[in-house]
Amino acid sequence: MARAYSIEEQLTWDELPAELPPEQLEAEAGTAPDEAVMPPPAATPQPAAEPGEPVFNSAQYGATTPPWSAAHAYTNLHPPKNPTTATVVGNFNCTEAGFENQTHHIVLDFGAMPFPVLEGQSIGIIAPGTDANGKTHFARQYSIASPRNGERPGYNNISLTVKRVREDHQGKPVHGVCSNYVCDLKVGDKVQVVGPFGASFLMPNHPKSHIVMICTGTGSAPMRAMTEWRRRLRKSGKFEGGKLMLFFGARTQQELPYFGPLQTLPKDFIDINFAFSRTPGQPKRYVQDVMRERKADLAAMLKDGQSHFYVCGLKSMEEGVMLALRDVAVEAGLDWDSVGASLKREGRMHLETY
Ligand SMILES: Cc1cc2nc3c(=O)[nH]c(=O)nc-3n(C[C@H](O)[C@H](O)[C@H](O)COP(=O)(O)OP(=O)(O)OC[C@H]3O[C@@H](n4cnc5c(N)ncnc54)[C@H](O)[C@@H]3O)c2cc1C
Incomplete structure (x- = not known):
């Protein structure tokens, strides 16, 4: 199911946000369960809906x-048409499986640019380059993993937890555009960021x-x-x-x-x-x-x-x-x-x- 924008989010808009691309809608619909962390249908039997009974939603x-x-959340301070720039100040291992593993802890610093966030909000990252149609990549969303006063308290920085997408929801090998870009970032690299999002x-x-x-x-x-x-x-x-x-x-x-x-x-x-x-x-x-x-x-x-x-x-x-x-x-x-x-x-x- 695609997400609906909340009333709060809508009240912050000066113009309609870009329509979500089909790939993202598809990803968000996520029909096939990921065996990685979800049970196959038979593992945890769920009570089937009786005929005529509504399906559990x-x-x-x-x-x-x-x-x-x-607290009051600021949203869309940097909309997709006007991204801001953050500098990578850290790219760390955050699993026992090691740095080469799929999940990275990334720290981004906004310098003097105000970027107020709250726990639970997300940002969007725009990978450089263009997609197969020659268009700028759409922003992928990442939840903020640090608290409101910064990954490092008192600094204007945030952290993210990003997993490399190496296979799609059906298990087919793919190279996720933005997740791999983010996981490959080096300290000092500049990143295009939009947001924050979520209210x-x-x-x-x-x-x-x-x-x-x-x-x-x-x-x-x-x-x-x-x-x-x-x-x-x-x-x-x-x-x-x-x-x-x-x-x-x-x-x-x-x-x-x-x-x-x-x-x-x-x-x-x-x-x-x-x-x-x-x-x-x-x-x-x-x-x-x-x-x-x-x-x-x-x-x-x-x-x-x-x-x-x-x-x-x-x-x-x-x-x-x-x-x-x-x-x-x-x-x-x-x-x-x-x-x-x-x-x-x-x-x-x-x-x-x-
Ligand atoms: C509100 C929100 C918060 C999110 N927070 C995080 C976060 O904190 N950390 C994080 O790593 N990701 C997060 N995501 C997912 C993230 O936005 C991207 O969708 C993900 O990184 C894949 O982007 P990509 O450009 O690498 O892959 P794409 O190039 O967009 O996709 C490549 C292929 O992989 C499939 N695919 C896309 N995403 C996944 C996935 N997650 N698993 C398996 N297959 C996929 C696509 O359908 C496509 O076929 C969040 C998404 C939303 C909507």
């Missing part, structure tokens, strides 16, 4: 408004607000940003409580971005749950399997009006995750229709899958 639960206590996938800022983060692969970028912001608040004595719960899936531990740094976070700060789908000799586990194992704690979160849910990663994870949440709610005696509707209405359920 996970996207309907995604909020288009931010949590009430989110609803934002974190709550009020005391005792809980955050449940559910992600696969590079979907961890916004979760890293939110976690790091709360970690910095806690370090400076300004953290006012609220739980952090993370469900994070990848094929193997070695391929999971930021596995090492996650180990150093205190257990009383964040409740981390990993799911690995291809650990040799181990049964396949996907994020929704682990969510079901943690149903008592998730049910408590669903009952609490201070809880905010964020889902980010492959499009194909969305349905399994939402079905798991629904089942957890129903098993706990909650009315899922009203819980799901409140989460959406109150800006407490955010879905960003691609």
Whole structure:
């Protein structure tokens, strides 16, 4: 399903944004599940819809408004027609699999150019050169992985978590234009950036607000940003409580971005749950399997009006995750229709899958 622009985003437009190219719409539709992090259909049987019963539509639960206590997000300060330039100040390994692996942690510095961002927002990067039709490449979106005050606090820089696309959603070998360009960048290189984008996938800022983060692969970028912001608040004595719960899936531990740094976070700060789908000799586990194992704690979160849910990663994870949440709610005696509707209405359920 293609994303819809939120009302907030639309209110910031002076002119209509460029239409999404067919390739991106196709990528966002993502029909074929990626075996890498998603179960084959038979692995996690889902209740089939009875004849006449509506098919489960996970996207309907995604909020288009931010949590009430989110900070104001600036959007489209640098629109596609007028990109700004950032300088690469870092290109690091962020998996145990090594630098040559597919996922990189990239740091971009904006120098004196104002580029205010919030956790959960994304930017667009325009790869140099032209496409097969001789047109400038369209901007690819990347979630910001750093908190609002910079990858390095107090600096005008942001980080990204970028995975090289080497095969398409059907497993056919391809050379992803922008992801490979970004992963090959060297310190000192200049990059064309547009954005920031996104005015609803934002974190709550009020005391005792809980955050449940559910992600696969590079979907961890916004979760890293939110976690790091709360970690910095806690370090400076300004953290006012609220739980952090993370469900994070990848094929193997070695391929999971930021596995090492996650180990150093205190257990009383964040409740981390990993799911690995291809650990040799181990049964396949996907994020929704682990969510079901943690149903008592998730049910408590669903009952609490201070809880905010964020889902980010492959499009194909969305349905399994939402079905798991629904089942957890129903098993706990909650009315899922009203819980799901409140989460959406109150800006407490955010879905960003691609
Ligand atoms: C809101 C949003 C946030 C995003 N955040 C991130 C992020 O934080 N990190 C990140 O790495 N990516 C992220 N993406 C995906 C990113 O925008 C690009 O789509 C991705 O990097 C592929 O671009 P490309 O130019 O390399 O591939 P293209 O040259 O555009 O595509 C090459 C081929 O690969 C297929 N393809 C495209 N994307 C994928 C994919 N992800 N997996 C498998 N096949 C694909 C295409 O259908 C096409 O056939 C995000 C997308 C959205 C919409």
